[in-house]
Amino acid sequence: MRLFIVNKRSGRGRGKKVWTKVRQILEIRKIPYQVEFTEYPGHATEIAREAVHSNIEAVVAVGGDGTLHEVGNGLVGTEIPLGYIPAGSGNDFARAENIPRDPEQALERILRHQVRLIDTADLGGKVLVGFTGIGFDAQIADLANKSSLKRFFRKFIYLVFLLRCLWTYRPTKVTISLDGKSYHYDGVWLIAINNTSFYGGGMKICPDAQNDDGWLDICCVKYCRPRTLLRVFPQVYKGTHINHPFVSIHRGKEITVQSERPLIIHVDGEIYGTTPLSVTIRPKSLRIL
Numbered sequence: 001m002r003l004f005i006v007n008k009r010s011g012r013g014r015g016k017k018v019w020t021k022v023r024q025i026l027e028i029r030k031i032p033y034q035v036e037f038t039e040y041p042g043h044a045t046e047i048a049r050e051a052v053h054s055n056i057e058a059v060v061a062v063g064g065d066g067t068l069h070e071v072g073n074g075l076v077g078t079e080i081p082l083g084y085i086p087a088g089s090g091n092d093f094a095r096a097e098n099i100p101r102d103p104e105q106a107l108e109r110i111l112r113h114q115v116r117l118i119d120t121a122d123l124g125g126k127v128l129v130g131f132t133g134i135g136f137d138a139q140i141a142d143l144a145n146k147s148s149l150k151r152f153f154r155k156f157i158y159l160v161f162l163l164r165c166l167w168t169y170r171p172t173k174v175t176i177s178l179d180g181k182s183y184h185y186d187g188v189w190l191i192a193i194n195n196t197s198f199y200g201g202g203m204k205i206c207p208d209a210q211n212d213d214g215w216l217d218i219c220c221v222k223y224c225r226p227r228t229l230l231r232v233f234p235q236v237y238k239g240t241h242i243n244h245p246f247v248s249i250h251r252g253k254e255i256t257v258q259s260e261r262p263l264i265i266h267v268d269g270e271i272y273g274t275t276p277l278s279v280t281i282r283p284k285s286l287r288i289l
Ligand SMILES: Nc1ncnc2c1ncn2[C@@H]1O[C@H](COP(=O)(O)OP(=O)(O)OP(=O)(O)O)[C@@H](O)[C@H]1O
Pocket: 007, 008, 009, 010, 011, 012, 038, 039, 040, 041, 042, 043, 063, 064, 065, 066, 067, 068, 070, 087, 088, 089, 090, 091, 092, 268, 269, 270
């Protein structure tokens, strides 16, 4: 029996539509299932944690990267595999894992039940499944999520706040420690610490990141003027931004980020807190389908 954890609100209601389609297929094909709907932030983790003690063969997250993150947090370190049917607006984990956006095809992949072990990373309490952003990008995500203009601008809300923050954001001094070695950077715009290559709805911020190689990839953007950042920005969708001198790429297993002033952090697309941050890789700690 598979348990589906559905965030009906994900993707501005896409979660509900996707689940209706998945449920129809399960019923037509007489495939037994259980379903639980999330009612508040953190609920998906609670449901997944409880499922670990029952006779469930897989837990399937239906939602965006936030829902995947929460279910992953409930299953990490256990024998129960995580399936994913993307229904969010970003769907960066699905992009990295080549999980089809079409619910029927995504379900087909789950039913094949081919288990793969992936890395996660410990943040001291929570676990990162896909990606983390610190600084400029997290600030944009925070403002966009809180904004009442969200309904009006929909997915373009990030672009609106990107343009606004470009002229108001204050780059700062940051120290990144990687497995004991420290890098001091001034004028830092953002630091991404990624297990998978994508974030922000298709930005290939750490193009070489692989979630089963035992490493976390880091992209640090620093020392550049807003105009330059804006000019180079489209290249992040191809991953070619890494060739610019103001972009530094690193890899590490134990990473700490300290900054002159507290910087906002997002983890798998949801606001997590502020710096300092410590991240430690947990190799092959999550089973996925
Ligand atoms: N019933 C609910 N009401 C309010 N928030 C919820 C509810 N259920 C889940 N959530 C929260 O909604 C957050 C966002 O969900 P999710 O990431 O799945 O969708 P999304 O933001 O539309 O997609 P994406 O992250 O791909 O853009 C989750 O992290 C979760 O904490």
